[in-house]
Amino acid sequence: MTTALPAARRGGVRAAEKSTDRAARPGVLWVVPAALFFMVFAGLPLLLVAVLSFTSWNGLGTPRFNGLDNWSRLLSDSSVWQSLRISAILTVLCWAVQTPLALLLGVWAAGRQRNRAVLSSIFFLPLLMSTAAIAITWLTLLDPNFGLAAKWGHYIGFPDGNIIGSPRGALGCVVVVVAWQFVPFHTLLYQAATRQIPQSLYDAATVDGAGRVRQFRHITLPQLRNTIVTSSVLMLVGSLTYFETVLILTGGGPGSATNILPQHMYMTAFRDYQMGYASVIALALVALGTALSLLIVRFSGFAKMRSTLEGI
Amino acid sequence: MGETPLSRRTFLSAAAITGLSAPLLSACGTSGPAGAKGGGKTVQAWVLVDEAQNRVQNVAIDDFNKGSSGKVKLLPISSDGAVYADKLRVSMGSPNPPDLLFNWGAGSIRNYVQAGGLVDLSSQLNADTTWKNSFLPSVLNAGQIDGKYYGIPMRGMQPVVLFYNKTLFAEQGQKPPATYDDLLKLVDFFKGKKIQPFALGGLDQWPELMWLEYLVERAGGPTVFQNIAAGRPGAWRDPAIATALSQIQDLVRRGAFGTNFNSVNYVNDGAGLLFAKGKAAMHLMGTWEVSNQVERHRKFAETDLGFAPFPSVADGKGDPNAVVGNPTNYFSVSTKSVDKDAAIAFLKKEMAAPAYVDALIKSGDVPAVTGIDAKLSASPQPEFARYVYQLVQKAPSFTLSWDQALMPQFKTPLLANLQKVFSGKQTPQQFVTALESVK
8 A cells, every 4th residue: 555655646647747738637537427427317318208209108008109290289389389488588587687686696795794794694595495485485475365465566566466366477476486596596606706806806996996886897797707607507598497486386377377388398297198298398498408508608608718817 | 715615515515415315315205115015915005195084094904904814004105186196197107006096086097097007896886785885876976987986985075165154144144145146146245345255266276167167067067067078079169168157257357256366375275364364255165175274263163164055056957956076085996906806805894884984074074975974973073064965965966176077188278278267368268269179
């Protein structure tokens, strides 16, 4: 052991020296655990879903192949297109509400003052709660006769407290609850990223006479660009798979006003037991999610991975 | 700076681990019971998790196991009906389904019957008339699929009843409605008194369905829905459906349910509280409303809670004594059971046995068993228990809740479109067209 260790260390040093030109990237072996995990729990199921999408199966017995029936049904199914529209609206609204909130809160929480540390640990509390608990608590608040909706409804245009029971109100409720739950997570991202910005930049800006707002616009925001992209990708792609809040809060209602595409997929699979058709919707979601993240990465220049600290 | 990121990282990874392992753990929970089988002749009985009910079921099981070589073992799966149905579905599709399975009859097991997964109990029941006659016929028949019996009643009956606040009615000098015209008059009367005539948990959607079920039953009788359930072409176009839907729209316009009923939930006590506080005069709901009110608003349940049948409708073809709701829950036997004979013997011996019936009555249920009038005084709500028992006894038909009776793919469109009718966003004709297009 005592002799083997230095030898191994020497070997390691030599290997590291050899690969300095390749920036000491770890070998293929390192990818194996993650790749295996991904294949078993994501790749394989995805493949099976692709096979299922060409079958008719109600979850019992053997799936029966029915060619392109499910796919042609997708194209002519108006409820899917309506769900897609609702999903798009909800995604944009969620992004537009969460990003500014999380950005401002995160930058604020990055300060080292003690009161900020205390307050931000309170802000992060929703992150610890289960989605179901959050949704059920909000349901109680939204009761139009006894909840907060009864008292405050008329301030926001719902005099009878009928917020979650009206199509627009229900969509708004979902946006608010999702934001309440996930803003803390994105705040955390921004807080961490803001703390990585070198103090010297701010010092220089102060010397040049830049105020707080200008420092935020010309230093903080550009320095956070990669984080904004990351956070946005998580939000946008996440909104294509996330539906627990909708399931518990509105069940897709009233009518089908909040029936987003993931909820539609879930209902098709586990309420209607049309596994084949649900698989088609699932694949459509996969395609959408991939396209969306590729688009964002492409147009934001994120793929080039340029450091925001060049020249410092 | 040093310690904050570290603690945050541990916190994050802890969150990630719990987030990741939760689904894995629950997955183990699903496969556990099925995998635990094998060896010996122990018959697994899947039921809902319900402390009081599980205790009652164990009374029957203990009694059976004492005198039999084949044993029955109770496996409570989940307290959530939808979760239970999902797990049952997965298990029924596997080579190791439960031997005895708790279910809601009709739509909840039709797929299993079609896949040959359930034992046809008709010959057993017909051969043993004492056994067959020990259950109320309307309830036993409500569990039929294509004229054959696949389930034995194993719990209390849950018809939908018109609950009313009897103290409030007495104060205002009113009587529960005997006819639909009375009901309309009461709506106008209570609206004038600034009291919401009916509590309605529209957010959960299914409470709205009860109105459609009763109004269709009164307008057209049980055959209207039987035709729909059998998938006969044009069944949704029966005039009784359009009549009932227009009546619903008329009730909504008159303010029978207030204006914000689509924001009111039933499950989390939204509608129940409205009713218990005297802010709503009546509530159309299943019999479980009584145990809900006893649990949540005991004083209201004891002094104010009155009950009446759904009123008759003039010119309606339906029998005014007919009821809708959940006839009962059933036990069915799986064809892949390790010991079918033991499972059937258990149902034969125990489901109408005095000890089991007594235990059910004590837990507040009204079993679908014949000749138990005298025993019902042991119920925690004897007056209500006797009322329900007589209501079902004289009912010529007991229509199962539509969302459970229909094939699964109807459930979402049925509830969503009905909610649109209640919110005035859809006409009866659009509702019919939408449901006819469900494949």
